[in-house]
Amino acid sequence: MQHPDVCIAGAGIIGLSLALELHHRGYRVTVFDQGEPLSESSSAAAGMLAAHDPDNPPQLLPLATLSLSLYPDFLNRVRTLSGRHVPFQTHTTLQSVPLHTATASSELTTKDLTHLLPALTPREHRFILLDEHSLDPRQLASALLAAVHATTIDLRPHTPVLSTRSIGNTVEITTPSGTMHAAQFINCAGAWAAASSHLLNIPVTPKKGQMFSVVLPPSLPMHFVVRTPDVYIVPRTAGPAAGHAIIGATVEDIGFDKIVHPSDIDRLRSLAITLLPVIAEAHQLEAWSGLRPATPDGLPVLGAVPGQPNHFIATGHYRNGILLAPATANVMAQLIVGEASSTDLSPFSPNRFFAELPSP
Template sequence: MHHPDLCIAGAGIIGLSLALELHDRGYPVTVFDQGAPLAESSTAAAGMLAAHDPDNPPELLPLASLSLSLYSNFLDRIHTLSGIRVPFQTHATLQSVPPGTCTAESELTREDLAHLLPALTPSDHRFLLLDEQSVDPRQLAPALLAAVRATNIDLQPHTRVLSTYSIDDAVEITTPNGTIHTAQFINCAGAWAAATSRLSNISVAPRKGQMFSVVLPPSLPLHLVIRTPGIYIVPRTAGPATGRAIIGATVEDIGFDKTVYPANIDRLRTLAATLLPGIANASQLEAWSGLRPATSDGLPLLGVLPTQPNHFIATGHYRNGILLAPATARVMAEFILGEEPSVDLSPFSPARASTQVASP
């Protein structure tokens, strides 16, 4: 087998975005995936670029802000390589916030809400209007995959990384097709990261999310995202899914089970209908689930593994993988190549996870 400069495990949005970044810097890259590229959480997501979601840990904001600043160029680069333009679906979010967390000037009044979205029933929610975009991951995924395939990145789907071992100044990687040596290895395997590196102290665990999509009735035009602690409603406004809305999502700590349960979907619909009553009778298109890679503190793991030189990790993005892909690619490429990262990576150091166990 060939011996590339860099190998990545995981062909989700994080792994493929990093592969493109490294390729653009002139490095030969091989990407392995145990299944099909972009088949897991990368296409299960709703696609909100929720950098200012109040549920995000505050330490995430510098990385999230960097990613927002990179996103348009990220999509332009994908378009240049693939010929596929990925549009932003929305440009604003109605964000529910607890009482007392915003000033009277920033909180929307009932009159503001009625003017902005007449169909909304705000109930006891207080809302802010965030300048926030969203994309459709099911548009982004094929465009990103086509962009990767337009380069000489060696993409090897259905090829599981069985083991990795740091030896001298290289990493030995064993797959079903044989053993190779690479200068540097990056684990981007998402919820499967611990198994990929065979390291029990990588505290990444799957957090299941069930969600569904509906056809919005003509009486319910929706051009912005609605998000509360218990529900989000994300419309599709451009492309083949125009007129649909994604509604989600549960947060479940039940391992790798991806079963969709009608009772959970019904509960999500009921919550959504308290905000938009027209959702109650909207035609359902499909329901699905995904496995978010979660850490105990809600922050990703970005850096080198403490006990394994030349063995890096970029995972644990939880609910923000779509948002954080461009920035993760940028800072990890900088870190791996010995440059000063564009943001401080110390909050995301894998060393902090050596004694943690992921929790809900």
């Protein structure tokens, strides 16, 4: 397919979710990725759909709420195409909050916590209970990739986008395999978004996160997430990883380094043990790291790229790529086809970074 309607750079959760949405709307889509699809932060994440995490910027809430409302249809579409069911692993989160923000109606007492999870030792933490789902990103990645393969989407791994330029009403996309033209181009390259489009002004940088998985001991039947500002524990309750838990994660500003350091994993384990002492008995399975695409204000970059006709960008989702994938696919598809957006996109406009760029 040499003349698709839309070309997407980046085959992570954002790029492939958008590709499915555009395909559903009848568009011919080609997706390029410099490596293997869904092999970076999309499968490294813990999978919390943390729309109400108090660490999120408040401007993110409408988009996050929209995404939660779209998630059932998104998972149903993936299941219809792939034949694979992606279940929610948990439905509740114990969220640590600062003492001054906890109210009499929301704060859980020590008695409440003991009832929920006898092994929990809250110490200085105050907790509220959130209605919040989580899923296994590796299950989602496998099903999403199978869904894409079941369509006519042209997925090209190990094919980086070297350059793009607007020519009339089309975009010329150059890769090591040659050149193609598309009506529109969308940069969904995550932490590599700036390099992928040579947009040196876009301040999307990688924020490294290390984490590890354990086998929970039989004495700890855990069915909800525990999250503090320093550490989270995310159990797996269904599928091949049932009985395991993900513990994370560091936040490091050290470029594209993905080395896992045992000392950092040990520190995360110690933090988890202060909450759940029985974690000391848990057998470690594996440790890994991912690179989150971060912006200075913690908000995604969604919209048309100023000064580059028919160029769009959707990146900078930081710690919420899994959560925001359905909404990002929805609103970016609306932009592409010229529909009104389901939510206000002004907080995410690329103009906040590109306002000073001259027109070509």
